[in-house]
Amino acid sequence: MIRLQNLAKVYKTRHGAINAVTDVDLTIERGEIFGIIGYSGAGKSTLIRLLNMLETPTSGSIQIDGVEMTTLKPKELRGVRKNVSMVFQHFNLLWSRTVEENIAFPLELAGYPKAKRAERVAELVQLVGLDGREKNYPSQLSGGQKQRVGIARALASNPDVLLCDEATSALDPKTTDSILDLLVDINQKLGLTIVLITHEMHVIQKICHRVAVMEGGKIVEQGPVLQVFRHPEQPITREFVKQLTTPNENELTFSHLRERYPTGRIVQLTFVGTSAESPILAEVMKDADVLFNIIGGSVSQTQDGAIGTLFVQLIGEADKADHSIAKLRENGVEVEVDER
Amino acid sequence: MKWFENIDWVQMWEATQETLYMTGIAGLFTFVFGLILGLLLYATNEELLFKNRTAYSVLSFFTNIFRAIPFIILLILLFPVTKIITGSIIGSEAALPALIVGAAPFYARMVELGLREVDKGVIEAAESMGATKLQIILKVLIPEALPAIVSGITVTLVALVGYTAMAGVVGGGGLGNLAYLEGFQRSQNDVTVMATILVLVIVFVIQFIGDILVRSIDKR
Ligand SMILES: Nc1ncnc2c1ncn2[C@@H]1O[C@H](COP(=O)(O)OP(=O)(O)O)[C@@H](O)[C@H]1O
Ligand SMILES: [Mg+2]
Numbered sequence: 001m002i003r004l005q006n007l008a009k010v011y012k013t014r015h016g017a018i019n020a021v022t023d024v025d026l027t028i029e030r031g032e033i034f035g036i037i038g039y040s041g042a043g044k045s046t047l048i049r050l051l052n053m054l055e056t057p058t059s060g061s062i063q064i065d066g067v068e069m070t071t072l073k074p075k076e077l078r079g080v081r082k083n084v085s086m087v088f089q090h091f092n093l094l095w096s097r098t099v100e101e102n103i104a105f106p107l108e109l110a111g112y113p114k115a116k117r118a119e120r121v122a123e124l125v126q127l128v129g130l131d132g133r134e135k136n137y138p139s140q141l142s143g144g145q146k147q148r149v150g151i152a153r154a155l156a157s158n159p160d161v162l163l164c165d166e167a168t169s170a171l172d173p174k175t176t177d178s179i180l181d182l183l184v185d186i187n188q189k190l191g192l193t194i195v196l197i198t199h200e201m202h203v204i205q206k207i208c209h210r211v212a213v214m215e216g217g218k219i220v221e222q223g224p225v226l227q228v229f230r231h232p233e234q235p236i237t238r239e240f241v242k243q244l245t246t247p248n249e250n251e252l253t254f255s256h257l258r259e260r261y262p263t264g265r266i267v268q269l270t271f272v273g274t275s276a277e278s279p280i281l282a283e284v285m286k287d288a289d290v291l292f293n294i295i296g297g298s299v300s301q302t303q304d305g306a307i308g309t310l311f312v313q314l315i316g317e318a319d320k321a322d323h324s325i326a327k328l329r330e331n332g333v334e335v336e337v338d339e340r
Numbered sequence: 341m342k343w344f345e346n347i348d349w350v351q352m353w354e355a356t357q358e359t360l361y362m363t364g365i366a367g368l369f370t371f372v373f374g375l376i377l378g379l380l381l382y383a384t385n386e387e388l389l390f391k392n393r394t395a396y397s398v399l400s401f402f403t404n405i406f407r408a409i410p411f412i413i414l415l416i417l418l419f420p421v422t423k424i425i426t427g428s429i430i431g432s433e434a435a436l437p438a439l440i441v442g443a444a445p446f447y448a449r450m451v452e453l454g455l456r457e458v459d460k461g462v463i464e465a466a467e468s469m470g471a472t473k474l475q476i477i478l479k480v481l482i483p484e485a486l487p488a489i490v491s492g493i494t495v496t497l498v499a500l501v502g503y504t505a506m507a508g509v510v511g512g513g514g515l516g517n518l519a520y521l522e523g524f525q526r527s528q529n530d531v532t533v534m535a536t537i538l539v540l541v542i543v544f545v546i547q548f549i550g551d552i553l554v555r556s557i558d559k560r
Contacts, residue, residue, distance in 0.1 A: 052468055078470035085469070092465035095560050096483045106469040108479065137559040157469070 001193050002028040002051065002161065007060035009046050020046040022217040024060070028195060028210075030160075033187050033303065035204040035225070036197045037240055038214030044197040047214070048163050051195065052084045053077055065160060082110060085154035089166035091146040093138040099149050100125065100134040106156045124152040127189075128182060144175035151182060155190070162186070164196035168203060176200075180207045184303070201243040205229070209303050213237045225302050230272050244300055252296050252311050254338040261295065264315035267325065270334040271299070271308045280331045281310070288324040290316035346528040351518065356538050358432045358513040362504045363542070366439035367497045373444040374496070375489065377403065378451025379477065388463050389473055403445040411503050414438045415510055422510065435512035439503055447496040454488025455481055487558040494550025498543050505539070515539050 009021040020043045028034045038044050049055045050062060053069050062069040067080060085106075093102050100121050107117045125134055128148040138146055147167060154162055164183070168176040184207050187194050198204065204211050204225060212222035213236060221234045232238045257266050269281070285292045292312050299308030314321040325335050381403065383389040384396040409417070415438040422437050458481055466480045482489070505516020515535040523532030 054464060054468060078472065081468060081470035086465070088461060088465060090461055092459065092461040094462055094480065094484060096486065096557070105466075105479070109466070109469055109471050109475055139560055153469075 001030040001065060002026070002195070003061075003063040004050075005061040005063075007047075007050060007062065008058050009043075009050060009055055010058045019217050021050065021057075024217075024219055026212060026219060026222070028193060030193055031187070031191050032209045033183070033194045033196070033207050035208035035211045036195070036214055036219075037199065037201065037204050037211060038197075039199060039236075042214040043217040044199075044214055045165055046217075048086075048165050048195060048197050051161075051163055052081055052086060054086075082106070082157040083159050084161045084163065085157065085159040086163045086165065087147070087150050087154050087167045089169050091138070091143075091150045091170075093146060093149055093153075095138050097137075098134065099130060099136050099138070099141070102138070102149050103152045103156055106153060110157060120156060124155060127155070127186070128152040142175070143171050144178060147171065147175075147179050148182065151179075151186070155186065155192075160193060162192050162194045164194065166198060167196060169198065169200070176203070177206070183207055201240045204240075205244055205300050205302050205307075207303060213240065224304065226272055226304050226307055229302070229307050230270070244298075252309075257295060257311060257313075258338065261293075261313045264291075264293070264313045265318075265321050266295075266338040267312050267314060268336040268338075269297075269310045269312060269328060270336075271306065271310075272332075272334070280328065280333060284324055284327050284331070288316075288327075289320045290314050290324050292324075344530045344534060346522075346526075346530050347534055348522075351522070352531075352534060352538070355513060355515045355518040355535065356542075358507075358517075359501065359504050359515045359539070359542065362432050362435055362439060362507055362512060362514060363497060363500045366436050366443060366500055366504075367493070369436070369440045370443040370447050370496055370500065371493050373440065374447030374493075375451055377444060377448035378455065379481075381448060381452040382455040382481070383477070388460075388467060389476070403448055406441055406445040407449065409442070411438070411442045412506050412509065414442050415506060419510065432507070432512050432514070434510040435504065435507035438510075439500060439507070442503060443496050443500050446499065447492055450492030450495065451485075451489055454485040454492060457488060458484045487554050487560075490557065491550060491554045494546060494554075497546045497550075501539060501543055501546070 004024050004026040007021060007024040008019070011018040011020055024047060036044050036047065046055055050057050051064070053062075053072075057070060064080070064084060069077070069080065072080060094105065097105065103121045103124050104117045107120060112120070125131060128151055130145065130148050130152065133141065133145060138149065141149070150167075168179050171179060180203060183194060183196070186192055196203070196208070208225050210223065211225050211228050212219045213234060214220070215236050221228065221232070221237050228237060229241055232241050254266060281292070291314070293315060295311040295313055297308060297310035299306050314324065325337065328335050377399070381396065381399050384392045384399060406414070415435065418438045418441060422434050425437060462484060463476055463480055466476050471479070504512070504514045507514050508517030508520060515538055519532045519535035522528055523535060
């Protein structure tokens, strides 16, 4: 769907050249939610703005749906842009227009007849859950509602691709979750390809299928979300993954637990993907002659299943504990045993 | 002394009409030319539209010049032009070219400022939806800057009322002229006071209407 090759963007400023995006190669499949994470200044906004040519690349190729974006004439580009919509961090609504007029804006640009516009706007209002707010002005809406208008407006022209530049970064955690739910809903209902950038791992974890990590203008790591979470390779990726673990969980290390739980055997269980959802643990516990004392842990839901970590104290005979461990492993649970 | 004993009310009404006429017609042209000039100033200085440093410098230079020339001098300088356009240099029309040339650049700068206040993000959003530059101007910039455009014309009209007071120099008449000839030169203070009151009423009405309009369109 989207194919970037050797993509680079250099900003020439009075203080010299800034390599905002360097050597980016990326393929994004149709219908997936692809996340790009990085700290501020990593080049995320520049990269996503290259996708609809709001920035012109210094070099490299951008193909969307087989169309080479970099060689389009202005008129052709305007046409393609109706197929590649964008949602912004600060919403960028027209304050002089009501909710429905904002949503109708791209349709007006495209020269839709008035009756068709009204029909489409009504659909979109329904889709993003803004019923009853049609006649309000943006200044009368909350941040979350403004972003819903932004999303409805972006969807008005029936695009294949939705680009989200920090679409939830100006929102509180609860509103963020509701907007993320909306994006997943749209992705599933409309089969839309979504590219989103963020600095929050939570956003990636919650809705993305694949993720790329950006640092200094480069993509340093990419892959399916679960895989990257499970085996982060770059230090920066590890930092981001750590964002998801609660502070309290940092005390959950073998050396800590050893002192507090002097008996039995302490194991760390890691569930990846679907195994966290099926009751493996319960089944193993039921048949075992070993006591499972659950000490702590966490589970996060991702688009491809859950990823979780549990620390468990196994109290009982050694060979029975070994048996339970083997059984867990058989069921795809990673087990790390504290050898003391 | 009886109040207002020297006032010739017919004359006073005629002068009021002349002031209103000059302000109204000059205001109309100032609005059109000022808006166009303001848009040109903005567009030639904006990356997303038609940035052109030379064009902007030239426009900006002339805008500043005409804004800087004292109005009374502009009246005299434009005397010959007036003659060509209106065929005479007598009457309220005679003051119009100078009023417009004096006020349009003033208004254009206010329009330019108002346009610059429009959020770049919104313009970019329109661009990302495939808007043409003309669509950006007509459907984004002007509607979003409308409160500034309207409050700007209010301020300009008030300034124009002030300018018309000098129109007597070219035989334009008006309340200022009346206050000077009948009030000041003939020491009839009541005429001066009455002319002043009428000018103030005109200014207040303009301001009042302008404020109401701005309030009704400003949805920020
Ligand atoms: N228009 C611009 N002109 C010059 N430098 C820019 C411009 N836009 C971004 N940059 C620079 O490019 C780098 C990447 O910026 P950006 O893409 O906004 O990062 P992010 O969105 O990840 O925070 C930064 O160093 C930033 O200062
Ligand atoms: Mg950014």
